[in-house]
Structure formats: structure tokens, C-alpha cells
Amino acid sequence: MNAIISATELAGELAGENPPVLLDVRWQLSLAKAAGEPAFDGRAAYGSGHIPGAVFVDLDRELASEPGKNGRHPLPDVEEFGAAMRRAGVSSARPVVVYDGGQGWAAARAWWLLRWTGHPYVRVLDGGLPAWEGPLTTDVPTPAEGDFEPAPGAVGLLDADAAAALARSGVLFDARAGERYRGEVEPIDPVGGHIPGAVSAPTGDNVGPDGRFLPPRDLRRRFESLGAAPGTDVGVYCGSGVSGAHEVLALAVAGIPAALYVGSWSEWSADPSRPVAVGPDPQ
Incomplete structure (x- = not known):
């Protein structure tokens, strides 16, 4: 299984009979808070335009637990992570594609968590949103509830x-x-x-x-x-x-x-x- 997908390949799959679940995980590491400046708002970026059908996933709240002695982005609670993925429409038998604003870090975090919890077919959009040449939308989809049940330990x-x-x-x-x-x-x-x-x-x-x-x-x-x-x-x-x-x-x-x-x-x-x-x- 290839771990990444090109924008051209993604466009073809989205137009196909079994389009992947699409997750938008825009996030970036920022020192703005320490400098008294507003931090990057991934949800606002999503709201200003995203690939049609994509569901926003919040890295800090859904792909990590509260910072503390285990680090700044500890593993999320597995059950809460599973519930967040199901709300986003993730099912075990349906492919998932994740993208972010282009850096690739946040998308890779979602990719890794889904792989670690046993999803068999998840890929990252190579180059992120900047690589996408298709239309964007501000419409927020309401996906059908997925059936993904996390089973940790599938990767190291x-x-x-x-x-x-x-x-x-x-x-x-x-x-x-x-x-x-x-x-x-x-x-x-x-x-x-x-x-x-x-x-x-x-x-x-x-x-x-x-x-x-x-x-x-x-x-x-x-x-x-x-x-x-x-x-x-x-x-x-x-x-x-x-x-x-x-x-x-x-x-x-x-x-x-x-x-x-x-x-x-x-x-x-x-x-x-x-x-x-x-x-x-x-x-």
C-alpha cells in the first residue's frame, strides 16, 4: 500500500465509485502565543475553503490528549479518537486520505494514528492543499457515521x-x-x-x-x-x-x-x- 497519493490521483478517486473519506487537518506549530500574537486557527482556514467533501479534524483536540508530563501532544484517548473518526465518516473498509496546509506534519500525525489503531488503507495527500488544483468549497459536509473501531498496536x-x-x-x-x-x-x-x-x-x-x-x-x-x-x-x-x-x-x-x-x-x-x-x- 502506498502511503501517499498525488493530487491528480485523489481527484480521480473522488470522482470514482468508492471515493475516500477526506480529512482536513490544518495545523501548524506556532510560537505566536508566547509572543502575544493570535495562534494559527486551522478551523478558520478550513472554513475559508477546503477540498469538497473534506471534514475538519482538530489535531490538538482529536489527535492528542492534554499536554503534560507525557509531552505536548500525547496520544489521545483511544475511545475518544475512535469516536472522532467515526463522526468524520471513517469506516474500516473505506479508504481515507488526509491533507493539511502543505507542511505535511499534521496530516502525517493523523495518518500515523489511523495506522497505529489498525486502519488498513490511509494515505496522505503529497504536497497538501497547495498541490490541489481542483475546486475549493466553504460548504461543510455532514458525513454518515463511520464504523471504525480502533485497535492499537498495528505499527510501532x-x-x-x-x-x-x-x-x-x-x-x-x-x-x-x-x-x-x-x-x-x-x-x-x-x-x-x-x-x-x-x-x-x-x-x-x-x-x-x-x-x-x-x-x-x-x-x-x-x-x-x-x-x-x-x-x-x-x-x-x-x-x-x-x-x-x-x-x-x-x-x-x-x-x-x-x-x-x-x-x-x-x-x-x-x-x-x-x-x-x-x-x-x-x-
Whole structure:
């Protein structure tokens, strides 16, 4: 199963006999609140125009639980997540396509959660809404209730201890920007640096200037050069399990399975007993 879909392919499927459920997950990481500025409003962006038939999904409220000791975007309650997906029309036997405003992080978070909870056929629109050349609408659909029942565990999930162990036994990618990995800056979390043994692999390097993923062969070459050799166990973390999901998606496009540490650096750095490495080297 391909993990991504092009805008042309999506247009064809939406016009077909079994169109996918379409989820709009527009969200972006913002420091605006700290600066006293209004934060990005994904629902307002959706209301101003979306792909016809798309249902808005709120990342902070439906794809995560309240921030706390488990990080800024901990796993949502499974039953609440299932109910949100059913309200959006998600059923186990019907394909799902997720998109966001183009960065791909939020769409990948929804993709990963649906995959983790057992949905067999979910894809991300490559390039997000900017790649879509069809019409937009402000009409809000009322989808029929879906039948999706989440069954967690279908793909790999790491906790802090498992992430630390994987950094030694396999390869653990840090999907954040290099300066945050090195500990030069940390605009969000209490401590800068990275999990000892983790390898810097910024998720921004997985896409081209148009925001679309690099070809699978190029992605595979990149990850293998960073240590993801065939047969190696691979994991990913980021700041709070959002951009890390995008890296897991990139790995899937490359044909490399990977587990996600959802708590990520926001959970790790909140525990003063956990070690922190700084600088360009994993150790």
C-alpha cells in the first residue's frame, strides 16, 4: 500500500465509485502565543475553503490528549479518537486520505494514528492543499457515521525507555531541525539537545522545494546513509510526535518501517533524570 497519493490521483478517486473519506487537518506549530500574537486557527482556514467533501479534524483536540508530563501532544484517548473518526465518516473498509496546509506534519500525525489503531488503507495527500488544483468549497459536509473501531498496536510505538534502548541497539532519528538537535537553540521545551545516541535527520530534508516527498529511491538512500541499513530497527522522535510522524511517513515511502516515540523531546526533556546530549554527534 502506498502511503501517499498525488493530487491528480485523489481527484480521480473522488470522482470514482468508492471515493475516500477526506480529512482536513490544518495545523501548524506556532510560537505566536508566547509572543502575544493570535495562534494559527486551522478551523478558520478550513472554513475559508477546503477540498469538497473534506471534514475538519482538530489535531490538538482529536489527535492528542492534554499536554503534560507525557509531552505536548500525547496520544489521545483511544475511545475518544475512535469516536472522532467515526463522526468524520471513517469506516474500516473505506479508504481515507488526509491533507493539511502543505507542511505535511499534521496530516502525517493523523495518518500515523489511523495506522497505529489498525486502519488498513490511509494515505496522505503529497504536497497538501497547495498541490490541489481542483475546486475549493466553504460548504461543510455532514458525513454518515463511520464504523471504525480502533485497535492499537498495528505499527510501532516507543516510550522513553524503548527510545533510549533503540538509540543504542538500532537507529533513532531525531526529526527536528539541526540546531535544536545540537542544543544551540530550544524555543519550546525546557532543555536543548538530543537523546544520547540519536542521529540528526531533519524531516525538512525529506521533501523538495514544492513540499512533496523526494522519490522513494532518494529517500531510501538518505536514510540508509544515516544508518537505517536493511534489517536495522528504526525509530523516530521530534518535539512532540508531530513532525516525527512525518518522518515515519517518509520512511514508509522509502519502504523502511519505523516506530514513533510520541512523547518525543517534550516528554524526555521534562524529566530531569534523563540524560541529554548536545553537539553534532549522537553521543
